[in-house]
Amino acid sequence: MTITENIDKILGKIPSDVRLVAVTKKKSVTAIKEAYNYGIRDFAESRVQEALSKQEQLQDYQDICWHFIGHIQTNKAKQVLKHFHWIHSVDSLKLAEYLDKLAAKNSIFPHVCLQVKILPDPNKYGWKIDELWQDLSELESLKYIKIDGLMTILPLGLSQDECLDTFEKTQKLAIKITEKSSLQLKELSMGMSNDYLLAVEKGATMIRLGTIIFGERD
Numbered sequence: 001m002t003i004t005e006n007i008d009k010i011l012g013k014i015p016s017d018v019r020l021v022a023v024t025k026k027k028s029v030t031a032i033k034e035a036y037n038y039g040i041r042d043f044a045e046s047r048v049q050e051a052l053s054k055q056e057q058l059q060d061y062q063d064i065c066w067h068f069i070g071h072i073q074t075n076k077a078k079q080v081l082k083h084f085h086w087i088h089s090v091d092s093l094k095l096a097e098y099l100d101k102l103a104a105k106n107s108i109f110p111h112v113c114l115q116v117k118i119l120p121d122p123n124k125y126g127w128k129i130d131e132l133w134q135d136l137s138e139l140e141s142l143k144y145i146k147i148d149g150l151m152t153i154l155p156l157g158l159s160q161d162e163c164l165d166t167f168e169k170t171q172k173l174a175i176k177i178t179e180k181s182s183l184q185l186k187e188l189s190m191g192m193s194n195d196y197l198l199a200v201e202k203g204a205t206m207i208r209l210g211t212i213i214f215g216e217r218d
């Protein structure tokens with residue numbers, strides 16, 4: 001199967017208002033161009049250095065919307081803000097505040113999602129549910145970053161029912177926060193190659209797909 005055929009098949013299975021974000025970490029610029037030529041405009045990377053090098057080679061592709069999905073170290077925050085339209089992986093209050101400060105300095109209003117950990121997972125960054133409620137009033141006071149939604153990554157090895165349950169909890173959390181605060185969490189960035197159909201069932205607005213489009217990463 002080619003990249004084009006893979007995308008075609010995926011698009012046939014999801015509603016047209018779900019945004020397919022193609023995850024191109026460890027994949028070539030040639031692969032990105034193939035997806036672009038099909039019509040994909042949303043691309044995601046998780047490492048700054050790798051992303052910047054690809055963006056430089058894709059300067060003529062001005063209408064690409066770049067998404068950052070990796071953990072952000074403080075010393076990389078400036079570059080991420082400068083080179084990405086969306087940041088899915090804002091995973092602590094400290095990072096959110098720092099991004100907001102940088103955004104203020106540059107008068108930009110980047111779109112971000114807050115990364116949440118619905119189930120305990122020592123290998124992942126992000127807010128636990130109760131921690132997010134605790135930080136909410138501080139997050140509400142940030143004026144430059146536009147907190148548009150929640151992002152989650154499921155732990156490995158869940159059953160289908162557990163996946164559905166966890167996506168549903170993420171969806172419900174976003175709804176509840178939107179009701180009880182000034183944040184409008186309308187985006188749900190959830191679902192990867194193995195579980196995107198389940199995520200879509202529970203209201204995902206952005207799915208982040210790598211392997212299923214481009215094949216296994218080395």
Ligand SMILES: *Cc1c(COP(=O)(O)O)cnc(C)c1O
Pocket residue numbers: 023025046069070153192193194208209210211212
């Ligand atoms: C790599 C990655 C993906 C894509 O994963 P696949 O299983 O290859 O679809 C999605 N989201 C994040 C945060 C990633 O790091």
